[in-house]
Amino acid sequence: MDIYAEEIISHYEHPHNKGRLDSSSASFHELNPLCGDEITIYLKIEKGAVADVKFDGEGCAISIGSASMLTDELKGMKISDIEKMGVKNVVELLGIDPGPARLKCATLSLKATQKALQTYQKDAKK
């Protein structure tokens, strides 16, 4: 199957929500040491939901395209729903199955988001 759907490439070349959030409530830098792809997710959280989100980083079409599409999806989502997201949701979102070789690229931004939320929750408990 062709994983390079036009929509993904279009997101890669013109990514949505790219940049930093200065007033973020949580952020996390995740990297794929195998290929050097890296993504930082910035989340602004209000009343248990994502008020705003941005990402920064460098990577392949699959990792950047999925970060762009994921951040669109995250806006307005409840933290508890994001925590439940998994590979299945990413595949649904992308509309393609990236296959085992590229799964890490596809899920890099979700992983960063969930880790950012973990630190956010930990800090909130303090």
Next chain:
Amino acid sequence: MSVMALDVEKIRKDFPILDIKMNGKPLVYLDSAATSQKPKKVIAAISKFYKRYNANIHRGVYQISVKATEEYEKSKKKVASFINSESFEEIVYTRNTTESINVVALGWGEQNIRKGDHILISEMEHHSNIIPWQILAKKKGAVLDYIKVDRKTAHLDEASIEDQLAKSPKLVSIAQCSNVLGTINDVKRIAGQAHKMGALVLADAAQSVPHMPVDVRDLDVDFFAFSGHKMLGPTGIGVLYAKRILLEQMPPVFGGGDMIRSVDFLDFTPNELPWKFEAGTSNIEGGIGLGVAIDYLKKYRMADIRKHETEITKYALERLGNANINVFGPDIKDTDSRTGVISFEVPGVHPHDVAAILDSEGVAIRAGHHCAMPLVVNVLGKTAVSRMSFYLYNNQNDIDVAIGALDKVRDKFRHSRG
């Protein structure tokens, strides 16, 4: 392209994997710098060992153990003659190049490197020739220095070699060929300069021994490390050559069976060379397979293999240049100091995507930092690059298919821009 010295079409028939399809397309294998494919003879020899004379070596008195021992030891003699070492006693089997370099760091380095000593490597090294020295330097309080890579020529910077040698390093450890740039370093000349300054010299020969004639005595290196799997042999067998006197002085690194002459409750006497450095049951099939791989390479002559790869490389560089692909490494006019390794980038497309689209066309290339992060990140200024690499079984058609696939990469990414 001129008439080839090698009968590549005949050679291709010896490699069963070249008949397979990848994603429905005939396999075009352009990743021999990562690992080479294996000829039928090597596969058959390994199979024959297990079917006909599998037994442990150096201990059995029965016939098949004697046969296994003979075949294994014969392979060391083949390795010794292949690199023109004086004797098989200078040939230590390891798992791979990385382990060979680690044995030097753990054995010779442990014994000889002291606080404040300098160890000299270069900016174009593979991680296998960086990390063992970082570990050693940290442990001993030694200093790790780097010969700079000339950003324009992709060669080691002459002035930097002199500057760094002036610090009188104890050891100079450099790649004979870069696995990213393809640059062939003049190890013989650097060894001469280094010896004058009192340093010992290690050459990482992982990318040279499989592709060109080498002669350790002519190069006058003290240590020489390479892997079987990059030279048509199986995985898990590597070679450390060292001058006999160094192996005699070096303490054993691994303890266990086979590396001893005698043991009592308090102490042991190490075995003779080279067994002193090979603890435990050896990779017997690996040694035997490597021996057969060397027979195969010798049949086609290393000088002819080198010539063929140079021609293929020149052709690929021309095609890539015409396709406006950015190529790293020595200039196309400088193919005499370049192996069949070409790192490149398609502007605007991540190397991972390039490799994935090529995969869908049946073309196997590598993308990433190629285990040379300081070179790729700090010298080339990239997070990753794509790399194609050639061997004796690659032909002009392989390059044509790869170039065609690169056109598809561009189409795909250009399409959405419109």
